Amino acid sequence: MTPSYGELTTRNLLLGLSKVVDYDLPVPSIPPPEEDILFSRPPVLCPGCPHRATFYALNKAVPKRHRIVSTDIGCYTLGASPPLNAGHLVICMGSSLGIGSGLTQIPHQTDPVIAVIGDSTFWHTGLPGLVNAVYNKSQLLLLVVDNSATAMTGFQPNPGEMLSIADAVRGVGVENVAEVDAFDPKRSLEVIKEYVNRKGVSVIVSKGECRIQFVRREGLPDTTYEVESSRCVGCHTCVNRIACPAIMWSGKKNEKGKEIPVIDQFLCARCGLCSHVCPYGVIVPKKVTDGADK
Amino acid sequence: MKYEIFLAGVGGQGILSVTDILCKAAVETGFSVRGSETHGMSQRGGSVFANVRFGDIHSPLIMERTADILVAFEPAEALRYAQFVKSDGYCLVNKHPIPSPSFILSKETYPEIKVILNQLHRYSEHVFSLNATQAATELGRPIIQNIIMLGSLSAVPDLPLSDSALRLALKKQFKPQFYDLNLQAYQLGRSKFEEFLN
Numbered sequence: 001m002t003p004s005y006g007e008l009t010t011r012n013l014l015l016g017l018s019k020v021v022d023y024d025l026p027v028p029s030i031p032p033p034e035e036d037i038l039f040s041r042p043p044v045l046c047p048g049c050p051h052r053a054t055f056y057a058l059n060k061a062v063p064k065r066h067r068i069v070s071t072d073i074g075c076y077t078l079g080a081s082p083p084l085n086a087g088h089l090v091i092c093m094g095s096s097l098g099i100g101s102g103l104t105q106i107p108h109q110t111d112p113v114i115a116v117i118g119d120s121t122f123w124h125t126g127l128p129g130l131v132n133a134v135y136n137k138s139q140l141l142l143l144v145v146d147n148s149a150t151a152m153t154g155f156q157p158n159p160g161e162m163l164s165i166a167d168a169v170r171g172v173g174v175e176n177v178a179e180v181d182a183f184d185p186k187r188s189l190e191v192i193k194e195y196v197n198r199k200g201v202s203v204i205v206s207k208g209e210c211r212i213q214f215v216r217r218e219g220l221p222d223t224t225y226e227v228e229s230s231r232c233v234g235c236h237t238c239v240n241r242i243a244c245p246a247i248m249w250s251g252k253k254n255e256k257g258k259e260i261p262v263i264d265q266f267l268c269a270r271c272g273l274c275s276h277v278c279p280y281g282v283i284v285p286k287k288v289t290d291g292a293d294k
Numbered sequence: 295m296k297y298e299i300f301l302a303g304v305g306g307q308g309i310l311s312v313t314d315i316l317c318k319a320a321v322e323t324g325f326s327v328r329g330s331e332t333h334g335m336s337q338r339g340g341s342v343f344a345n346v347r348f349g350d351i352h353s354p355l356i357m358e359r360t361a362d363i364l365v366a367f368e369p370a371e372a373l374r375y376a377q378f379v380k381s382d383g384y385c386l387v388n389k390h391p392i393p394s395p396s397f398i399l400s401k402e403t404y405p406e407i408k409v410i411l412n413q414l415h416r417y418s419e420h421v422f423s424l425n426a427t428q429a430a431t432e433l434g435r436p437i438i439q440n441i442i443m444l445g446s447l448s449a450v451p452d453l454p455l456s457d458s459a460l461r462l463a464l465k466k467q468f469k470p471q472f473y474d475l476n477l478q479a480y481q482l483g484r485s486k487f488e489e490f491l492n
Contacts (some may be wrong), residue, residue, distance in 0.1 A: 010357040028359035030377045037405040038374055041394040043305065043340025082399065244353055245339050245395035261398075266436070 043078060047246040048215070048269025050077045050182035050208025051145050055086040055247050056242055056277065057188035057206075058114070059144065062196055070100035072126075074118035075152045075210075076145045083243050086116065093121050097129025097142065104138040112196045114141045120150040120158035122165060127172070131200050134173045134293045141196050142169075142203045145182070149210040170201045176200070182208025185276050211269045223285045225263055231282040234258020238274050238283065247274060296349035297325075298356045299447070303367030304392050305340045308440035311467060315326035315343040318463040320348040321456045330354035338374070339395050343375055345463050349454070350358040362419070365447050367426070367440055368392050369410045369417060376417040382388075385418040386487070388439055422446065422476050422490045430480060438479045445483025451491070457484075 002008060002016035011027060018025045045052045055076075057264030060188045064085050068202030071077055071087035072095060089099060117126045117131075122144055133140050145163050169177050176198045180188040187231035188206060194201040227238075227250075234254050238247055239261055246269070263283070265273065275283040299316060303309045313329055320327040325348040332342050345356045356378055364379035365386045366372030372387045379385050389411070393404050414421045424446070426439035441464070447453070448460045463472055464480060 010353070010355050014357070028357065030358050034416065037409060037413070039369060039394055039402040039404070041304065041339075041341040041370070041374075043395055044395045046339065101440055106446060239398055243395070243399055248393075248398060 003049065003209025007070055008293045011292065042081065044243075044245055045075065045078050045265050046211055047244055049075065049210030049272040050147050050148055050206070050211070050243065050271075050275075051079055052084065052216070052242055053185050053208060053271070053276075054188065054206040054272045055084040055184040056273065057182075058086065058261055059241070060185070061189045061192035062112060062114065068100075068111055068113045070096045070103065070113065070115045071195060072096035072115075072117040072121050073180040074121050074145075075147070076116055079116070079270065083240055094129055097126055097133055097140075098114075100140050100281050101129065101133035101136060101138040102144070104133075104140050105136070108210070112141060113139070114143055114196070116143045119144060119146040119148065119165060120156075121161045122146075123159045123163070125241050129166065129202075130169065130174070130201070131172050137200055139199070140201050141192075142201065143192075144169075144203065146204045146205050147210040148207070149213045151212065156215065165205050166203075169205075170228045174203050176202035177205075178203070178204045179207060182206045183271060185233050185273070186194075191260045211271060215269060222288055223272070224265060224268055224270050224288050225272055225275050225283055226286050227260065227262055228282045228284055229254070229262070232258075232260045233280055233282075234281065235259055236261070237279055237289055238277050241277050242273060245275060258289075295454070296347065296351050298361045299346040299363045299365065300356050300361040300373040300378045301344040301365050301367075303342055303388075304371060305438075307341045307342075307367045308365060308437060309344055310343050312440050312444050315350075315460065316346045316447075316455070316468050317462045319459040320468060322462065323455055323459050325349055325454070326351065328354040329448075341371055341374060343371075346425070352459060363447060363450055363453075367443055369407050369423075370405070373410050373413055376414055377429070379418045381417070381419060383418055384420045384422065385414050386443060386446050386450075387414065387421065387423040388426040388443055389423045390425050390439070410422055422487060424475070424483075424486050426483065429486075430479060433475060433479055435475065438476060439478040441476045442483035442486075445480035445485075446487035447480055448480070449484045449487040449491070 014025050014027045069087050071090045096115040097119045103113045148157050178191050180191050183252045191263050246264045246267035250260050252260050301309050317327050317329045327348040329346050331344040358377045361378045363384045365387045405437050426442040430436050430439040
């Protein structure tokens with residue numbers, strides 16, 4: 001009949017109906033591709049996305065191999081892909097807390113369990129799961145990635161405009177509550193390290209505004225970032241740790257023959273995360289005068 | 295009568311704005327209209343498509359091999375959705391390539407544009423391409439490549455949306471200060487396509 005997985009497209013529906021009614025409905029045939037030359041184009045976190053910065057800090061604080069990350073529905077779900085790998089499972093809105101809390105009940109499971117949820121999903125269906133986690137005394141770290149926006153679906157309003165997540169979390173009985181600045185990964189990393197080992201439910205609200213929303217309102221900052229190619233050692237930490245879409249291969253090599261990355265100035269949203277990531281400090285700020293025009 | 299337009303490109307290219315303009319123009323013309331767009335994963339940088347159907351229609355999705363027009367804002371995305379245009383339909387392509395962010399972590403590379411355009415001819419008799427991004431950059435705003443493509447689309451023979459209906463919808467879509475430049479881009483795309491027809 002109709003396929004058991006995939007998308008129920010008009011064509012698939014017609015094919016299925018033809019069989020059900022035993023009548024040949026006109027279904028267009030598709031010419032097969034001559035050769036498969038197409039690449040995949042998976043959606044990615046935008047340049048300047050605060051979630052990338054939060055996950056970078058999480059990865060430094062809690063080793064990827066020794067943790068379980070239960071994520072949720074929103075832009076941050078994209079953080080599950082390499083190289084951030086911040087998400088082992090996701091089902092539906094609000095599931096990060098229910099599943100995360102459930103995972104902590106597994107006997108002999110000693111890896112820390114981290115639930116990730118966005119601000120608008122938290123208000124949508126996060127609270128019931130959180131209440132339950134508190135009630136069950138789950139050993140759970142909840143990371144609320146608060147970008148002050150319902151970004152993925154197009155900036156619909158949400159209750160976060162008038163309510164504080166930290167207050168709500170304290171209100172249901174969570175004692176370990178911290179707020180961090182997503183774009184200060186050094187500090188975030190310290191807080192995550194400390195909170196992941198605390199008893200019971202802990203909550204860290206990582207605040208960093210959605211870059212699209214920020215740039216629409218404020219324009220781009222007048223400080224951009226560049227790779228000082230003459231000093232780049234070609235370690236590729238920037239590429240391998242954060243994979244920002246604005247970081248590309250320059251096609252140039254250094255004297256040791258290592259490829260050198262370049263920051264595409266059209267795509268760059270000037271968040272500066274890469275300058276924190278570069279272990280050699282060769283990604284440097286640079287004043288520009290083009291202001292908000294992009 | 296029914297008319298179907300399939301739009302494809304990369305998230306952030308202004309595909310949904312053009313979809314909006316087409317829907318508004320069709321409504322103003324008096325058609326029954328259904329528009330549909332990729333939701334959720336339509337992040338910047340991902341593959342995005344939208345469907346516009348109007349006239350005697352009941353559902354929002356375009357079936358393979360039936361679209362009157364495929365307008366693609368990026369060449370690889372044209373090929374990704376080429377099966378949706380009908381064989382005597384029009385395929386309009388911005389041939390400025392956008393590499394996938396996944397390239398940096400994988401071995402994949404961008405195919406030759408010439409090869410992509412050749413493959414498109416297997417799906418449609420009328421393949422029109424121009425480097426709209428380059429033209430838009432010359433106009434001063436690379437982002438308005440989408441309006442250049444809209445201009446080209448406006449000149450497709452037998453399109454049931456008039457030039458004036460489209461211009462009016464374009465005017466309503468953006469802030470007034472952008473209208474002059476947008477109109478310039480629209481005209482440029484329109485005249486390029488008229489040259490192609492002759």
